[in-house]
Amino acid sequence: MDIHALTRELQVKNDSKIVMLVADGLGGLPMQPGGKTELETAKKPNLDALAKIGVQGASLPVCPGIAPGSGPGHLGLFGYDPIQYVIGRGALEATGIGFAMQPGDVAARGNYCTLDANGLISDRRAGRIASDESAPLAIKLREVKIPGVEVFVEPVKEHRFVVVFRAPGLAGNVKDTDPQAVGKAPLQALGLDAPSEKAAAIANEFIKQATKILAGHPKANGLTLRGFSGRPALPSYEEVYGLRAGAIAVYPMYKGLAQLVGMKILGKAQTLNEQVDVMTQYWKDFDFFFLHYKYTDSTGEDGNFNEKVKKIEEFDAVLPRIQALNPTVLIVTGDHSTPSYLKAHSWHPVPTLLVSDCCRPDGHTTYGENTAIRGGLGQFEAKFLMTLALANAGRLQKYGA
Amino acid sequence: MDIHALTRELQVKNDSKIVMLVADGLGGLPMQPGGKTELETAKKPNLDALAKIGVQGASLPVCPGIAPGSGPGHLGLFGYDPIQYVIGRGALEATGIGFAMQPGDVAARGNYCTLDANGLISDRRAGRIASDESAPLAIKLREVKIPGVEVFVEPVKEHRFVVVFRAPGLAGNVKDTDPQAVGKAPLQALGLDAPSEKAAAIANEFIKQATKILAGHPKANGLTLRGFSGRPALPSYEEVYGLRAGAIAVYPMYKGLAQLVGMKILGKAQTLNEQVDVMTQYWKDFDFFFLHYKYTDSTGEDGNFNEKVKKIEEFDAVLPRIQALNPTVLIVTGDHSTPSYLKAHSWHPVPTLLVSDCCRPDGHTTYGENTAIRGGLGQFEAKFLMTLALANAGRLQKYGA
Incomplete structure (x- = not known):
């Protein structure tokens, strides 16, 4: 089922404002049987007050x-x-460091490796070279010159970097050059169709020049490229929903993801309160605001239950400032669960709260995992959250007569 | 959406054990308005204790x-x-009597019929001939000899039998020979493509010789073949999930179904306690155990509410022995509902219970239809139960970075 075929057909414009607050990795688990989750443990008077007038799922x-x-x-x-x-891997890596890929670009994730005297890989991660040692190498690799091709090299963490090739007629259907084993030489890049062959030829020329530049480095004297991929062809928010959308995020990954769907990146906020300042500043200019809050995920990944609880409480504290803007539709959700118990992203459904004047409240008085699964939105695939948002904002006509 | 594309990509191996207990036709209905279902009526202290630490759906x-x-x-x-x-019908019939079809085999369901002096069908079910009279006929039909073809004939109940043809290059796209009416002659088998034409020619030769063998029998002097089908091409548990799977079932149908997805048939248990003995015996050798319990279905089909309640209580009684094995993930479910009130399989969702250390308990304290529909797993398509099982067992990596 193509949701966007529907939203393209049914969208209407009005003066409504939709705010989607994404607390990354929001969902959690109890640490022991019979216990409460992080969200259920947190003191969150503002979220609970919203639960009373909203609908959960x-x-x-x-x-x-x-x-x-x-x-x-x-x-x-x-x-x-x-x-x-x-x-694709390469495109996500580029997105994750804030590189704005253009249509037609091909990105790959690079790894520095150690080559022995015979050109065979002796360490696939260049001895896990430190970031401060590897970052200057990426800058040096910008010296690679390929006629008719723009080459971008960006450092990532430790042995990783990103390379993006920009030239007409490229595609990313290119095989990895990483042989996935030591004692083997890096492979040649191999394109699986004509435009990808062109990208592979460029990649091979890049590897040739780069290997010369790296020659003599004690650890990082070679490289492999993986996850070749073009910019994913995602239709824009403007087109599929008729929304002028702005993204307010601190971390490059989330700015990058928002950019891929055509959101404008707003401000340079570093704190949650600064993010709300940015939202306030741009309130008149956009129909939709995506605000990303990272720390519910990172504390979950650390397995720090108490710290995740605290981060939820800090999140709760800024809500009145957002409510004061009087959004037509206010959504609180997460992109996935990150239970401290698992120290990892998980599959558990994410407690999601939607508030509007026509949301049909479900009678819950608190917001949490156990209320969400019994909420008025039921269990639903995340991809339907936007149609719910548009509907509650009066931005969708009826389907059929 | 291809679930197995995901599970093939994301599967990881570990030492976890998954147990899926299938109480056939488990779901039920109250016999009168305001009443309880069979499951809600049963005294099932062990299932209720599991409900407290598990999640239902x-x-x-x-x-x-x-x-x-x-x-x-x-x-x-x-x-x-x-x-x-x-x-296909033929393949299911063969599977149901425990015949292990090989890829390339073509099975059909046979009916004995009565032919009049003109070769027209006067009774499509040979006077519903009794099983003890029809079984020897199937044995006799094994005398059919077709060069280059292995022919297997197996008795089923009353007027039914199964025939399987084994030869290179066969397919099951063959039309029934049953004209679906009395007063007509059996039809010729007709293949709808080249390999099916070959199977049809074999079937017609089989019918010719078989009719000679049956000639003179007062009731069963003819036959029709229906539901021609090959072995369904089901990828194996090992391949799609990375699981070494064992099946512990009493009835041939369920052994056959398990075999079709590559499970090993374990033991020769006849009782539920013997089934748990078998599970205990093979505990170290398998990652996944499917245990099938028939009697919740057969009592439902009989419309015997009280007996179904009793069978649920007997099922409940063996649970502590399974829990003592300490499975990582324990699932209790059914393949469908068989309400005594309807005396038949039904469409009602099946109460399903999943227990693991990271299942996110939903706060229910009993197990039943009314708690399941309000459970933490919500209403879900049965085909997602295996991804839930794998996730809870830590056997799936995350999807995308």
Whole structure:
């Protein structure tokens, strides 16, 4: 089922404002049988007050049992089927460091490796070279010159970097050059169709020049490229929903994901309160605001239950400032669960809260995992959250006569 | 959406153990308005104790309103979309009597019929000939000899038998020979493509020789063949989930269904306690155990509410022995509902209970239809039960970065 075929046909414009607050990895688990989750433990008077006038549901990021990464997790929330729309490894890596890929670009994730005297890989991660040692190498690799091609090299963490090739007529259907084993030489890049062959030839020339530049480095004297991919072809928010959308995020990954669906990146906020300042500043200029809050995920990944509780409480504290803007539709959700108990993204449905004057409240008085699964929105695939948002904002006509 | 594309990509191995207990036809109905179902009536202290630490949901075997047979019911539980994967009538009949079809085999369901002096069918079911009279006929039909073809004939109940043809290059796209009316002659088998034409020619030769063998029998002097079908091409548990799976069933049908997805048939248990003995014996050697319990279905089919209650109580009684094995994930479910009130398989969602250390308990304290529909797993298609099982066992990586 193509949701966007519907929203393209049915969208109408009005003066409504939709705010989607994404607390990353929001859902959790109790630490012991009979216990409460992080969200259920947190003191969150503002969220609970919203629960009384809102409707809850349990959002499935992909399908039952599947834990998503940040990419598919956010695509779902943005209304893009996360199975249908796949962001390749290289494109996600570029997106994650804030590189704005253009249509036709091909990105790959690079690894520095150690080559022995025979050119065979002796360490696939260059001795896990430190970031401060590897970052200057990426800058040096910008010296590679290929006629007719723009080459962008960006450092990532430790042995990783990103390379993006920009030239007409490229595609990313290119095989990895990483042989996935030591004692073997890096492979040649191999394109699986004509435009990908062109990209592969460029990649091979890049590797040739780069290997010369790296020659003599004690650890990082070679490289492999993986996850070649173009910019995913995602239709824009403007087109599929008729929304002028702005994104207010601190971390590059979430800015990048928002950019892929055509959101404008707003401000340079570093704190939650600064993010709300930015929202306030741009309130008149946009129809839809995506605000990303990272720390519910990172504390969950650390397995720090108490700290995740605290981060939820800090999140709760800024809500009155957002409510004061009087959004037509206010949504609180997460891109997936990150239970401290598991120290990882999980498959558990995400407690999701939607407030509007016509949301049909479900009678719950608190917001949490156990109320969400019994909420008025039921269990629903995350990709339907945007149609719910549009409907509550009066931005969708009826379907059929 | 292809679930197995996901599970193939995301599966990881570990030492976890998954146990799926299938009480056939578990779901029920009250016998009068305001009454309780069989499951709600049963005294089931062990299931209720599991409900307190587990999570429930209502499993839809196919989709709302569709009552499945045993084939699609189990395929769903095993994670195979029951609409996408179809087991032909002949193949199901062969499977149901425990015949292990090989890829390339073509099976058909046979009916004995009565032919008049002109070779026209006067009784399509040979006077509903008794099983003890029809079984020896199947044995006699094994005398049919077709060069280059192995022919297997197996008795079923009353006027039914199964025939399987084994030869290179066969397919099951063959029309029934049953004219579906008395006063007509049996039809010739007709293949709808080249390999099916070959199977049809073999079937026609079989019919010719078989009719000679049956000649003179007062009731069963003819036959018709229906539901020609090959072995369904189901990818194996090992391949799609990375699981070494064992099946512990008493009835041939369920052993056969398990075999079709590559499970090993374990032991020769006749009672539930013997089934648990078998599970205990093989505990170290398998990652996944499917245990099938028939009597919740057969008592429901009989319309015997009290007896179904008793069978649920007997099922409950063996649970502590299974829990003592300490499975990582313990699932209790059914392949469909068989309400005594309807004396038949039904479409009602099946109360399903999943217990693991990270299942996110939903706060229910009993197990039943009314708690399941308000459970933490919500209403879900049965085909997602396996992804939930794998996730809870830590056997799935996250999807996308």
